[in-house]
Amino acid sequence: MGLLWVLAVALAGPLEERDGMVRDQIEARGVKDPLVLQAMRSVPRHEFVPAAQQARAYQDRPLPIGHRQTISQPYIVAFMTEVLQVGPGTRVLEIGTGSGYQAAVLAATGAQVWSIEIVEALGKQAAATLARLEIPVKTRIGDGYRGWPDAAPFDRIIVTAAPDHVPQPLLDQLAVGGRMVIPVGNDVQDLVVIERVSAQEYRRSHVLSVLFVPMTGEAQGAR
Numbered sequence: 558m559g560l561l562w563v564l565a566v567a568l569a570g571p572l573e574e575r576d577g578m579v580r581d582q583i584e585a586r587g588v589k590d591p592l593v594l595q596a597m598r599s600v601p602r603h604e605f606v607p608a609a610q611q612a613r614a615y616q617d618r619p620l621p622i623g624h625r626q627t628i629s630q631p632y633i634v635a636f637m638t639e640v641l642q643v644g645p646g647t648r649v650l651e652i653g654t655g656s657g658y659q660a661a662v663l664a665a666t667g668a669q670v671w672s673i674e675i676v677e678a679l680g681k682q683a684a685a686t687l688a689r690l691e692i693p694v695k696t697r698i699g700d701g702y703r704g705w706p707d708a709a710p711f712d713r714i715i716v717t718a719a720p721d722h723v724p725q726p727l728l729d730q731l732a733v734g735g736r737m738v739i740p741v742g743n744d745v746q747d748l749v750v751i752e753r754v755s756a757q758e759y760r761r762s763h764v765l766s767v768l769f770v771p772m773t774g775e776a777q778g779a780r
Contacts, residue, residue: 571603574615578602582617583635590639596665597635602628605658605686624676626770628656629717633767635662640750640764641713641738643668650708650730652701653717653772657683660694663715670694671708673701675774700774704730711735719746719769720776728759740769 579597588594603614606628610620619627629637637659643649645667651660654674660683663670672694674680680698687694697705701716702724709730716727716739723739731737731753740746748765771777 571615575601578615578617578631579635582630582632586632586636588632588635588639592644592666593635593639593662596638596662597631599665600658600661600692601690602631602658604690605656605661605683622656622679624679626655626676626679628658629769634659636765637715637717637738637748638662638666640748641715642736643713647712648708648710648732649713649715650705650711650727651715651717652704652727654680654683654696655717657687657692657694657696659715659717660696661687661690661692664692664694668713671697671705671711673697673699673705675700702726702772702775706730713737714739716740716772717769718772719743719767720772722776723749723751724776728753740767743771 575598579594603611606614606620613620617630619630622628643666647668649663649668649670651672654672660670660672677698684696703726710732711730712732712735714727714731714737719740721743733753735753737751739749741749746767747763748767750762750764752760754760
């Protein structure tokens with residue numbers, strides 16, 4: 558099913574703009590994974606932004622999607638996907654569905670994706686967009702701080718909103734040998750890669766300074 562929907566969406570929308578986006582914004586800045594590049598070419602970003610923003614869909618910028626949330630700039634989506642190291646069959650948990658675009662890109666690599674959104678209206682809209690495009694992503698409305706325990710463990714976890722600390726439930730749901738990518742901080746955040754080395758040991762590294770919307774819900778009160 559995955560290959561069929563990738564081919565279907567690749568035939569829709571402004572292919573030339575998508576090709577230019579990948580060439581000029583993503584490849585030119587060092588993203589090399591062919592699976593990620595193909596996913597970015599395949600997924601129609603304009604389908605995931607409000608109608609008023611569609612003319613800007615392939616520009617190198619985040620865009621507002623309502624409810625004080627944004628869709629990340631294409632380069633950040635591609636960079637985080639490459640750093641996450643996903644591929645066919647990888648079990649991925651996404652915290653912060655937003656528009657659904659990052660989840661769609663992950664699914665286009667062949668990953669199995671579970672995605673949680675705390676803003677009900679956004680979560681419903683993203684689920685509808687993903688269903689309309691026949692993109693196989695499991696979605697849920699809820700507070701992502703506690704993850705998706707009944708589907709854990711996950712090979713990969715990606716967080717697209719910034720807490721000021723790494724939620725312990727997400728660490729617990731990461732499989733041994735797994736990898737998490739998460740922005741951590743307040744005004745400007747560190748994009749952190751966390752690898753679970755063993756049941757009790759995690760390895761952390763900083764890869765980029767980023768700016769994401771804050772993680773809301775339990776993350777704002779928990780320490």
